[in-house]
């Protein structure tokens with residue numbers, strides 16, 4: 001059975017005086033125990049809202065969340081706030097792009113880690129603090145015994161992100177959700193953090209949902225990748241299949257438009273015309289249609305369904321990029 | 328390099344840190360740029376890469392004297408830029424223009440695109456002939472792929488990609504020879520990034536522009552640059568043409584940097600060897616003695632703490648590297664060793680990354 005099974009998840013924002021806006025539109029995916037699943041797409045496609053909805057962290061007012069978020073046997077969307085909070089620290093950890101806003105600026109790091117252990121594992125303060133030192137050490141923070149007494153602002157961005165990972169992993173959660181955890185970091189620090197995440201996931205068997213706009217990060221890390229556009233999953237495939245043979249015109253276009261470090265200085269990059277924001281509110285039918293080279297009559301008007309593919313993935317497109325036939 | 332447009336020699340930009348209590352007392356300096364020498368050939372693209380806080384933006388601004396350099400020479404097309412004064416400098420500035428990460432974020436939202444573009448012309452007294460101005464505005468917008476109707480609109484009405492086109496139009500309208508582009512595509516999504524990268528390429532071809540492109544994204548820089556300079560903590564550590572730099576990175580920092588960039592190809596990612604650097608960029612207030620990279624260098628030797636390596640020509644290819652042991656590392660004679668992580672305090676003197684906000688930029692001149 002899947003560890004996490006997200007079904008038909010939708011989030012509609014309603015503001016007075018504004019049209020309701022569907023930021024997440026029927027998103028579904030599963031995460032098996034120990035698996036790393038990617039959610040990728042450009043900004044505004046609904047990645048963060050999806051993860052916040054899964055965790056029950058969206059603001060109480062102004063939005064409507066529908067669908068199911070099954071974690072093992074429980075639908076998280078149906079839990080009472082208090083039970084959900086309990087599950088969050090114990091079974092599901094989360095890390096965000098900006099560690100500073102997720103850490104408490106006036107509480108020493110050690111105490112922040114220890115509190116999680118006290119709350120969810122019933123440890124005494126002393127035992128929790130001792131274990132906190134071990135956790136900071138495990139995530140590669142130098143001289144951890146001293147760092148316990150320090151405050152978040154005394155650490156660099158990379159070290160803060162390590163501290164946040166230590167907190168998220170304190171209770172050995174079975175699922176970790178990481179929303180752009182390295183986007184604010186320099187590339188050499190990003191490499192450190194990704195290596196750390198990979199190591200921790202391998203060692204502990206924690207499942208990981210990796211949210212990123214960076215196709216390179218996905219290529220090195222994820223077992224399965226979900227490509228999002230306009231709040232919908234438009235393509236899902238194993239990482240090798242997705243990169244070898246992208247079928248959705250959006251995925252295909254994205255992969256062609258990234259400049260690659262391992263390709264010689266080149267002429268023009270492939271362009272996708274227009275932009276996401278030009279097309280809000282999303283058109284009926286395929287939201288990518290105004291930017292798509294392969295658009296046909298069937299793409300506009302009626303909703304294009306997400307259909308399973310032969311390679312154990314899924315595709316939402318009436319006129320997909322032809323499959324590459326192995327020579 | 329036959330036709331050199333820009334020559335920078337031993338450029339330094341040091342920012343004083345004032346004491347909080349006694350405002351006039353300087354207690355230390357941020358050595359943001361500390362002895363950079365480079366040449367940019369006419370019509371080429373020079374790409375400057377390095378982690379945030381290493382001094383890329385300060386170098387770009389120092390070149391335009393938007394921040395006043397502390398030391399060094401800047402020669403542009405035979406003119407000693409630092410010797411220019413007042414009116415001369417103002418006139419000279421027309422020939423070098425800058426493109427920023429988000430050109431609109433600093434602008435008055437009530438100013439229309441037209442008034443924004445005309446502003447530059449006014450400063451150079453090029454706005455009097457109304458018909459000529461009209462023509463110039465249209466042709467400039469056309470060259471960046473925007474319709475003439477853009478003129479009557481306001482910044483907030485545009486998406487990120489379109490705003491960057493307007494920023495480029497603003498730089499182009501005065502007909503510059505050199506464009507310094509500071510992270511021109513960093514704020515843009517991949518699909519939009521490709522549009523702007525292509526536009527910069529097209530403009531270079533049609534107008535014969537020379538570019539200094541500053542970016543932290545190595546893949547972007549490799550795609551557009553003829554020559555790449557790698558900066559670390561205020562200094563150039565390596566310089567080569569892009570293909571050579573990728574195939575034969577000589578400096579340990581370049582090797583680590585290249586190995587850290589994710590490549591959107593699972594097979595490549597599975598096979599790659601990574602050089603993971605320990606710790607963070609040290610503070611530019613008290614950079615390490617000798618080689619500035621030594622606190623994170625997996626090949627460092629005792630000598631590295633004593634002598635600061637000069638940027639020197641490595642071989643006939645013209646590749647330049649600032650490492651005492653480049654030959655031995657390249658041949659494999661010197662092996663990697665463990666590096667102990669040193670903690671770097673963000674609050675020490677100045678945060679490594681202040682963003683562009685903190686850099687004092689002179690807005691009185693276009």
Ligand SMILES: Nc1ncnc2c1ncn2[C@@H]1O[C@H](COP(=O)(O)OP(=O)(O)O)[C@@H](O)[C@H]1O
Nearest residue numbers: 013021023041042043044045046047048049050
């Ligand atoms: N609290 C909110 N109220 C209204 N709209 C929101 C809110 N949060 C996010 N959105 C909108 O939902 C869409 C998806 O946002 P997000 O999930 O943050 O995108 P991503 O993380 O993929 O960049 C965006 O158009 C965003 O403006």
Ligand SMILES: Nc1ncnc2c1ncn2[C@@H]1O[C@H](COP(=O)(O)OP(=O)(O)O)[C@@H](O)[C@H]1O
Nearest residue numbers: 342359379380381382383384385681685686687
């Ligand atoms: N006006 C300023 N006053 C003091 N320090 C500054 C100023 N501008 C930049 N710095 C410092 O100079 C260093 C280099 O900054 P910058 O040129 O912006 O780097 P980069 O563009 O490579 O990220 C950083 O440590 C930064 O904090």
Ligand code: SF4
Nearest residue numbers: 286289292299317318
């Ligand atoms: S459904 Fe049609 S418009 Fe949408 S991506 Fe597929 S081909 Fe393009």
Ligand code: SF4
Nearest residue numbers: 618621624631650651
């Ligand atoms: S000079 Fe020494 S410390 Fe610096 S890069 Fe070379 S080997 Fe490393």
Ligand SMILES: [Mg+2]
Nearest residue numbers: 047048049180
């Ligand atoms: Mg997001």
Ligand SMILES: [Mg+2]
Nearest residue numbers: 383384385509
């Ligand atoms: Mg900068």
